[in-house]
Amino acid sequence: MSELKLNSLYQQLILEHYRSPKNRGKLDDATVSIRMRNPTCGDDITLQLRVDDDEMIEDVRFYGEGCSISQASASIMTTLLMERSLDDAMQIAARFTALMHGDEHAAKDRSLRDLRALQGVSKFPVRIKCALLGFDALQEAVRKTRGEPALEA
């Protein structure tokens, strides 16, 4: 039983993204850069976006340190953001957050693509915040780009 649960958590795709993250690094010409940390466990992610005047994401990178879930989640997230609008990005973040909180519909949502590999995290309540760290950074980056007040100092 718990082994099954574990296998659903540590899917091959997640381990691959952990070992060889996509879009890892820094953007020299980022228009926004957000660092998010989880003080209780030390996960630490900086997300950088280059957003054009029409709110399209032209490029994205992330760097930082953390567990397999936080790193894989951020890595997969970046693969979905290229050439997408900020509205799309917020939509993905909302759907993924719903997935983490056990929403059945989100689990079937094809627009989440590889992010669905993280579905197993929803059964590990203490790890959900690891999976959401990159998305917290994304939402903060969108707010900042739009000149809205930050949620967290």
Add this chain to the structure above:
Amino acid sequence: MTMLETAAGATPLDVERLRRDFPVLDQEVNGRPLVYLDNAATSQKPVQVIEAIEAYYRSDNANVHRGIHELSRRATELYEGARKTVARYLGGVDPEEVVWTRGTTEAINLVASSWGGANLKEGDEILLSVMEHHSNLVPWQLVAERTGARLRYLELNDDGTLRLDDLDELIGERTRIVALTQVSNSLGTINPISEIARRVHDAGALLLVDGAQGAAHHGVDLTSLGADFYAFSGHKMCGPTGVGALWGRRELLESMPPWQGGGEMISLVERDHSTYAPIPHKFEAGTPNIAGAVGLAAAVEYLEKIGPAAILAHEQDLTGYAMERLQTLPAIRVFGPEDPSMRAGVVSFVLGDAHPHDISTILDSEGVAIRAGHHCTQLVMKHYGVSATARASFYLYNTRDEVDRLMDGLATVHSIFA
């Protein structure tokens, strides 16, 4: 070290019998019998403690030092009796030198704020170590900011011991206080406090010892340790959360201003000022954690019956066994002194590129509770260039079989991450 000699000669614990005192241990987690190896964070509580707290609330509860009635008399007697029990555990110190606090953190804040606020000036120096728990760092940072005092640090050797060779250079005439932990919660290192105390006192400075791990896992005799202040928490030594104590030398405590005002801590209140109660009550404003004190006294009696030396010997046996077995894993890195007799029952490690959180989740799925993270010692993590470690920490009720369960779990980690 005399404490260790006695530890080595102590009679082994009857662990199977002791385990029956801890109801929480008797359960399954994720389908497996619980293996609790997060004792450096907090220990489990024996029925003797749980029942003492329950009995207090069932039959003696009242406020202390206030009522003239029978229940208040009983509550006061239990509360002050608990102080005496704790004073005995600390090596037979004067109970009036024992101030109740919420725990180690509050005890250190009390000294930093009261003693530090009254005594530190610009240019004075506070010496800490890189090994300290955040609760023995941040209060000093706050008072340094307030007073203009300067913080200096004793560094770590790579084997997890303090770089004591630097001590003479770091302690100078500007040094007013040195604040060090007796036992490191992230490395397990037992520091040679008595030796350090001599050098601190030779330089005319004071020594505060963080005993959060020491009081629980090492035992303490304040009549010979050489500390001027000693802070500890009940919850790490079989007692309840929310209670602990500060011990301080009488003349120091008497010279210090109160740090919180309210009931209990005054003798006479007028419109513009008040006179304060004598120590220890001067530092105990407001209704205290009476049930906590009662529970902590029961915990102390429980530990005294087993004997701190026997507990340390047991922990060191488990630590030695765990270190031996861990070393057989590929890509393992174990932190802290190699010699188990130089540490209490704490083993921190990292394993290949498996992040400590992932290690902890996998172990938890097999019913094994450890801690993953920086353990409130970010300066230690920085020294070793890691962001987190996995930490197994033992107490009197742990067994070698449980270390084997830890190893089984680490085999699963290896199979997933290798």
